Amino acid sequence: MSTYSELDWFKSSYSGSEGDDCVEVAHAPGAVHVRDSKETDGPRFAVSPSAWSEFLTYTAG
16 A cells, blocks of 8 residues: 555646645545645545545536
């Protein structure tokens, strides 16, 4: 399993355009990790790729 420091984080295209509401995402085998870009050492969570896909479908609708 990857440690958080090894993950390749990127700003989600679903983040606010003003740059103040930034969600960062990192893909790893079997998981999608999510964190707040303003608190990179703060809380984060991981979900399965299928759960992430369902979430994106839900938010796009």
